Amino acid sequence: MPTFREAWDRALYGPDGFYRRERPAAHFRTSVHASPLFAGAIARLARAVGADQVIDIGAGEGELGQAIKAVDPELAVCEIELDDELPARLNGLVIANEWLDNVPCEVVELDPDGRPRYVLADLSLGDVVEGNDLAWLDKWWPLAEPGDRAEIGITRDEAWAGVLDRLDRGVAVAIDYGHVRAGRPPYGTLTGFRSGRECDPVLDGSCDITAHVALDSLGGTVTTQREALRALGVTASRPGQELARTDPLRYVSELSAAGEAAELLDPSGLGGFGWVWTGTGEDAVRRASRALSA
Numbered sequence: 001m002p003t004f005r006e007a008w009d010r011a012l013y014g015p016d017g018f019y020r021r022e023r024p025a026a027h028f029r030t031s032v033h034a035s036p037l038f039a040g041a042i043a044r045l046a047r048a049v050g051a052d053q054v055i056d057i058g059a060g061e062g063e064l065g066q067a068i069k070a071v072d073p074e075l076a077v078c079e080i081e082l083d084d085e086l087p088a089r090l091n092g093l094v095i096a097n098e099w100l101d102n103v104p105c106e107v108v109e110l111d112p113d114g115r116p117r118y119v120l121a122d123l124s125l126g127d128v129v130e131g132n133d134l135a136w137l138d139k140w141w142p143l144a145e146p147g148d149r150a151e152i153g154i155t156r157d158e159a160w161a162g163v164l165d166r167l168d169r170g171v172a173v174a175i176d177y178g179h180v181r182a183g184r185p186p187y188g189t190l191t192g193f194r195s196g197r198e199c200d201p202v203l204d205g206s207c208d209i210t211a212h213v214a215l216d217s218l219g220g221t222v223t224t225q226r227e228a229l230r231a232l233g234v235t236a237s238r239p240g241q242e243l244a245r246t247d248p249l250r251y252v253s254e255l256s257a258a259g260e261a262a263e264l265l266d267p268s269g270l271g272g273f274g275w276v277w278t279g280t281g282e283d284a285v286r287r288a289s290r291a292l293s294a
């Protein structure tokens with residue numbers, strides 16, 4: 001019986017897997033779909049760190065790139081999707097929005113004897129966890145009670161390290177829902193999405209399967225989307241009533257932008273996502289830290 005991770009990998013990326021057949025936007029909504037204000041903020045961040053290119057990893061159908069081009073046509077965008085080789089060297093601003101939560105990881109559960117064991121594809125428990133997986137668990141997500149579950153972040157850490165290893169000059173930001181050691185969810189976070197609704201994470205390729213990301217184990221500086229976007233100038237303030245009288249069209253457009261900003265900044269929704277960033281070179285680090293702090 002394969003582990004849950006092996007079956008998850010096949011369900012999403014196997015020959016007939018979910019991501020081989022389906023359009024992501026038909027099944028869930030990310031910050032990119034929520035508002036062009038998100039792309040505007042990414043474009044401003046790129047300029048603030050001195051980048052002339054955004055590299056979008058896990059680009060889906062390229063909606064972020066299209067929205068960036070609309071606000072800053074001079075900014076180059078390089079999209080990386082499934083089966084694309086990551087360029088050997090990366091220069092610029094790397095963005096991975098909701099990529100790592102789709103990188104399958106081992107799911108483990110503490111058995112009645114207090115031993116962490118792999119969860120298998122049929123949800124029964126397999127071998128006892130050992131080696132690097134056990135070391136990761138001890139360091140990042142220790143389990144307390146029988147029945148507690150964890151999602152071992154090594155595959156995500158490695159995927160992200162593969163990006164950072166290539167970063168010559170610039171800043172890389174992973175944006176995802178996640179948690180840090182001080183507040184891990186006791187029963188894990190495995191979820192499915194199908195046609196815009198949450199569903200059981202069934203392993204037959206019929207739905208997206210995702211688990212929150214252990215943000216701190218990626219390495220880098222962790223902040224929230226709310227803090228980051230506010231620092232980049234996204235604000236949910238509503239236009240004054242006076243504008244409704246003097247310029248009704250502008251009033252409606254500003255009101256709608258304020259509503260979109262509120263969704264991006266909502267601390268219990270997209271605003272609660274983590275932004276984990278790393279820069280290479282003193283200049284990039286200094287500029288990113290200035291741009292991303294309020």
Ligand SMILES: C[S@@+](CC[C@H](N)C(=O)[O-])C[C@H]1O[C@@H](n2cnc3c(N)ncnc32)[C@H](O)[C@@H]1O
Pocket residue numbers: 019024030031032033057058059060061063080081082083084096097098099102
């Ligand atoms: C949840 S979607 C996010 C799409 C887009 N970034 C957005 O925010 O709307 C995750 C995307 O990551 C892509 N993906 C998964 N593994 C990948 C890999 N190893 N390299 C590049 N893209 C990958 C999937 O094909 C999918 O399009």
